[in-house]
Amino acid sequence: MRVLGITSERRRCAHGFTLVELVLILLLVAILAALVIPRFTHASKNTRDTSVATTLQFLRGQLELYKSQHGDTPPAVTQLWTVMQQPTTHNGKGVGPYFRATPLNPWNGMTSVSTTDVDTGAGWYYRVNGTQYELHIRDVDGKPDRSY
Structure with missing residues (x-):
């Protein structure tokens, strides 16, 4: 059958994809x-x-x-990142710095340090007890993640 000079077969091909074909393609992509x-x-x-x-x-x-360069004493909590990034002296000899940039917590994007068990405003947990210390990253809930 000819309608306006176009055969029905040509008209069918000119319309593009059928709804069933589109649904199948979307299903495959999903x-x-x-x-x-x-x-x-x-x-x-x-x-x-x-x-x-x-x-x-x-x-x-x-x-x-x-610790080994400072008489078995870890840095104080309040000075942790500052002391670790600058040259220091102990018994008249220069030591440090121990790293260049303040470490970023990838879970919450923070660099600050806190000693409280839960602190959503800090990226790191650091506690000193004499010559011993604990350093942990904080999870998204602000708790120290001791699994690392």
Whole structure:
């Protein structure tokens, strides 16, 4: 059948995809997204966990170095990042700095240090007891994450 010079077969092809074809394509894309997105999310979390563990290992190592160079005394809580980033002296010899930049907590984006058990306004937990210390990263709820 000819309508305005176009055959019905040509007219059918000129209309594009049918609704069923579009639904099938969308369904296929949704299935692929459901399979792929969780893998990237999991990989991203693993990368961040590894980064946190590496950062804490480095910071604790530098705290041990500070202690060994300062008569087995860890830095005070109020001076932690300041003292660790500047050259200091002990028994007349220059030591430090132990790292260049204040470490950023990737969970909450903060750099501040606190000694309280729950503090949503701090990125790090640090407590000194004589020659012993604890350094932990804080989770998004402000609690020290002792799993690293």
